[in-house]
Amino acid sequence: MARGGGMSEELKSCPFCGGESEVIKGHERATSREMRLFYRVFCRACQVRQLFHRSRKSAITAWNTRAGEENG
Numbered sequence: 911m912a913r914g915g916g917m918s919e920e921l922k923s924c925p926f927c928g929g930e931s932e933v934i935k936g937h938e939r940a941t942s943r944e945m946r947l948f949y950r951v952f953c954r955a956c957q958v959r960q961l962f963h964r965s966r967k968s969a970i971t972a973w974n975t976r977a978g979e980e981n982g
């Protein structure tokens with residue numbers, strides 16, 4: 911039997927090097943007093959990183975459609 915319809919959050923490997931990618935979770939400073947959660951995907955092999963995303967799903971979707979959003 912095939913996988914049961916759960917293709918919502920499948921993380922693809924790195925489009926640049928084919929290496930293993932991973933979602934990491936962290937915090938950014940929203941205001942001087944508030945920290946906000948963010949998610950980003952990065953490649954363990956070539957260290958390509960995403961910009962911050964508000965949700966895990968958003969990060970994965972962005973990675974799968976267009977990895978390497980890194981600016982600078």
Ligand SMILES: [Zn+2]
Pocket residue numbers: 924925926927928929953954955956957958
């Ligand atoms: Zn890579």
